[in-house]
Amino acid sequence: MSKVVGILKGKCPNCKKGDVFETKGNIFLLRMPKMNERCKTCNLKFEKETGFFFGAMFVSYALAVAEMIASLILFWLLMDLSPLIVFVIFTVIAFITSTFNFRLSRTIWIYLFN
Numbered sequence: 174m175s176k177v178v179g180i181l182k183g184k185c186p187n188c189k190k191g192d193v194f195e196t197k198g199n200i201f202l203l204r205m206p207k208m209n210e211r212c213k214t215c216n217l218k219f220e221k222e223t224g225f226f227f228g229a230m231f232v233s234y235a236l237a238v239a240e241m242i243a244s245l246i247l248f249w250l251l252m253d254l255s256p257l258i259v260f261v262i263f264t265v266i267a268f269i270t271s272t273f274n275f276r277l278s279r280t281i282w283i284y285l286f287n
Contacts, residue, residue, distance in 0.1 A: 180277070181277075183276055183280050185212040185217055188214045188215040191209070191215060192213070193209060193276075194206045194208050197272070204272075206275055208279065221286060226279055232278035233275065244263055245259065245263075248262055
């Protein structure tokens with residue numbers, strides 16, 4: 174359970190104290206999260222090699238698909254909204270959750286390989 178909490182809080186997988194990200198980012202201000210190169214507590218290097226976070230894109234894709242499926246079930250099947258309105262809702266949800274998915278997918282990827 175501590176791994177799940179560490180992932181959600183964005184903590185270092187080694188010491189569980191240092192932050193993986195320096196800033197959280199803000200999609201409305203068009204700022205992406207800034208990642209620390211190393212843990213400030215235990216000095217763990219987060220990017221193991223060049224291109225290490227390429228695989229995090231697949232995790233981000235899986236998160237986005239899960240969000241869209243949940244939205245589809247909620248808005249189209251349960252609330253019976255039109256497909257156009259559901260598409261607009263999908264677009265807004267994808268925009269709003271993009272920085273969260275970026276942080277979460279990279280943190281999950283670091284935890285997988287540490």
